[in-house]
Amino acid sequence: xxxxxxxxxxxxxxxxxxxxxxxxxxxxxxxxxxxxxxxxxxxxxxxxxxxxxxxxxxxxxxxxxxxxxxxxxxxxxxxxxxxxxxxxxxxxxxxxxxxxxxxxxxxxxxxxxxxxxxxxxxxxxxxxxxxxxxxxxxxxxxxxxxxxxxxxx
Numbered sequence: 001x002x003x004x005x006x007x008x009x010x011x012x013x014x015x016x017x018x019x020x021x022x023x024x025x026x027x028x029x030x031x032x033x034x035x036x037x038x039x040x041x042x043x044x045x046x047x048x049x050x051x052x053x054x055x056x057x058x059x060x061x062x063x064x065x066x067x068x069x070x071x072x073x074x075x076x077x078x079x080x081x082x083x084x085x086x087x088x089x090x091x092x093x094x095x096x097x098x099x100x101x102x103x104x105x106x107x108x109x110x111x112x113x114x115x116x117x118x119x120x121x122x123x124x125x126x127x128x129x130x131x132x133x134x135x136x137x138x139x140x141x142x143x144x145x146x147x148x149x150x151x152x153x
Contacts, residue, residue, distance in 0.1 A: 015072050016080045019062045023087040026055050030094045037101040 029052055036045050066072050076084070 015062065015065065016076050016084070019059075019066070020080070020083055020087060022055065022059045022062060023084070023091055026059060027087065027091050027094050029055060030091075030098045034094070034098055034101055037098075037105055040105065 029048060033045065033048050033052070036048070
């Protein structure tokens with residue numbers, strides 16, 4: 001299911017209807033991302049990032065336009081108001097879930113990097129690296145240690 005929205009789609013709809021479409025697209029995208037975060041597939045998640053950025057950019061523009069022109073909000077039908085409210089509540093819920101999953105993924109990635117860094121410090125061997133201090137003198141206090149990263153990480 002393709003939920004991409006283009007500027008042409010937005011210009012062909014009323015502002016409230018395009019906001020409803022945008023919210024629906026954002027919800028669908030966040031739901032897809034949440035599923036991908038359950039069993040991370042970096043390649044697929046990476047492809048969602050650009051689409052997510054574009055949708056949020058359009059969403060923020062539309063919300064800003066609604067804030068500038070109160071007539072749009074004041075002229076909404078009860079049906080449109082109800083649909084926007086329902087979508088906004090669902091969007092909030094999905095966004096919170098997405099934020100939690102992204103925080104967990106970030107924490108897991110940081111733990112892996114920290115573990116690799118600690119293990120690298122313990123690794124034997126390696127040769128000294130020549131470096132320069134702020135006094136301009138050459139120092140060779142740090143050791144370069146060879147590491148490999150197993151794909152199963």
